[in-house]
Amino acid sequence: MNFGEEAILNLFRKPFTDKYPFGKKKVLDRFRGWIVYHPKKCIGCKLCEKNCPIGAVKFHKKGKIDFDMGLCMLCGQCGDVCPTQAITYSTEFENAKPKKKFTAKTG
Template sequence: MLRQVLKSILKKPVTIMYPYEKLEMPDKFRGKLKFSPEKCIGCKMCMKDCPTGAITINKIGEKKFEAVIDLDKCIYCAQCVDSCPKKALEATKEVELAQLDKGKLRVIFDAESQKTTEEESKK
């Protein structure tokens, strides 16, 4: 043990100084979800299979759907990605999702703008 210990004095510490250095997530990583509204057919299988009820699909027009994802409810199991028959959902590598404002944890993917908008906190 002593030899091993004295050797490590000369070694660089293995600590990774997060947040200054960040690690790359592996390809299969299950991070924040991404929703592609144009692919969605509104079958709501993802809603049915989600263990925590974190995802909601709303109909906002003729063949147009939006997804509301509660990031604080999501357990990042990516079952919805598997359940989706049209591959409208996708898990990204994004992990840094901590927020002080709880309202920002509710992400709405809107078909109209085709862009992610973050709804302001509402009480």
């Protein structure tokens, strides 16, 4: 590699980085972002609460589950074990929010 050549070529190349706040990078389909909970699909089997490795899921009743997103490590196990796909993952990755809003989105 010749650094002089590389430097001149770079003048005519597009930037490799993204212009972040203006042009967001498209995340891929499998990306696990903020949890989305669908209360209508929920059958109240409690599998998500039992399978959470760190206890971020709290079951109250059928259709009402608290997800502590401050604690969640997005391993995806709750979505895997859910028999009715009531738990899915959005592609949202900007997750800095006030602490009060650390709950899953309802879809």
